[in-house]
Amino acid sequence: MNEPVRPDDVRISDADRQSVADRLRAAHDEGFIDLTEFDERVSEVWRMRTRGDLTRVTRDLPAPERVRRDGPIFADSPGGVAMKVLAIIWMCLTAVAVSGWGIVAATTGLEYPWFLWIAAPPGAVLLTLYVSGIGRPRRGG
Known part of the structure; x- marks a missing residue:
């Protein structure tokens, strides 16, 4: 009988990798990591295969804040x-x-x-x- 795959062992897509790379770019832009560390982490992200790997590369960064993008008439809610x-x-x-x-x-x-x-x-x-x-x-x- 096959055991279920743990969430951390689920394979990731290129879209998942791009999302984490974007998060790393935001962390760099906000001064949490320098350019060298950003380059190292992004290179590592594109070699990763599972959700657990992606979690490891962003574990020490603060959670991203959701930015509201209200329009001129209606709120982003x-x-x-x-x-x-x-x-x-x-x-x-x-x-x-x-x-x-x-x-x-x-x-x-x-x-x-x-x-x-x-x-x-x-x-x-x-x-x-x-x-x-x-x-x-x-x-x-």
């Missing part, structure tokens, strides 16, 4: 992603409604803006969520 998706859906719905209204208005002369009944209620909900802070990027720091 689950709430920001949700608001972005909902806003895109709302824009598509509104575009379809306005297009339909434009076709009807152009062909029948009926100019009542019925598309507002479709666009305004969900737009008001999105605006309320956004004004209350859901999905907005942090300002100032």
